[in-house]
Amino acid sequence: MAVYVYSVVLSSHPQRLDGLDGVGDPPAALRTVRSGILSAVVSDAPEELRPKRRDLGAHQAVQERLMADGTVLPMQFGFTAADDDAVREVLEGRSDELTERLRALEDCIEYHLKAAQDENALLRRILQDSDEARELNEAIRSGDSSPELPLALGELVSQEVQARQDRLAAGVLDALRGFAREERSSQATGNDFLNVSFLVARDREKSFLDEERGLAKELGEDFDLRLLGPLPAYSFV
Structure with missing residues (x-):
């Protein structure tokens, strides 16, 4: 099933997602996909995704919660991947690049x-x-x-x-x-x-x-x- 990708963080990031909803109607549950030192915050992607206020708000709320606890690589609204394995493959294949960018954004x-x-x-x-x-x-x-x-x-x-x-x-x-x-x-x-x-x-x-x-x-x-x-x-x- 297609997944909606919110952010990439270091696996050491607290990743507190309690009380947050993902995009979609009904809202999808948030989860993480991990590969080595990197994790992606994702949820199941709705079949039709449009920039409605509720979904934009859900996307932004995830970024703000993660930002409060550490450095985040935020994805633009609407970013999806084929499945969890596809996300994991990107995290593994671009590990050095993503890690370097997280360091560049630290405390910013x-x-x-x-x-x-x-x-x-x-x-x-x-x-x-x-x-x-x-x-x-x-x-x-x-x-x-x-x-x-x-x-x-x-x-x-x-x-x-x-x-x-x-x-x-x-x-x-x-x-x-x-x-x-x-x-x-x-x-x-x-x-x-x-x-x-x-x-x-x-x-x-x-x-x-x-x-x-x-x-x-x-x-x-x-x-x-x-x-x-x-x-x-x-x-x-």
Whole structure:
């Protein structure tokens, strides 16, 4: 029977699963599959698994319980294997790799940061700082009907937005990366100019949070920094 895999831990981890339910309806019972120094926390996989609130909550609850007692390699929601033997085979075949990663994540947590700037404030700043953009904008507002003007202004603004957001992202990363062991950047979407995860040692967590709060204050009200965490280290498995 297919199994749902929640996490990989060292076999020496307490693996306290009492009072927790697995995914599925009715909830599946949690168990462990062991191979040498590694164990995987698993349950029977439901025939149909969708990211419903209850199942997402069950998945997260397992990670949080395990995190409270030691280092965890958390699997993303929905990870399954053919059966217990398939899980055991992965634990055995990738033992060195998984053990090394567990050591890298020891006493660490993840924080995920997204950052955006108010679009209107950004455009105002570009028009204030760029003589060329300001002249094009004033020509358009004065009634010049040349079709080249809006195109030129649009291209100039687009280039300025990208350049400024690249500098902002680099500045935020430079300010925070000194407090993290690792970072993983992802493509920013929408109005965001930054989408990054930080692996933070627990003894650096307060310093990291203080720096992020100071950075948000320094950037001001035109910026929206959204920090999520502490989280299981999903981005660093």
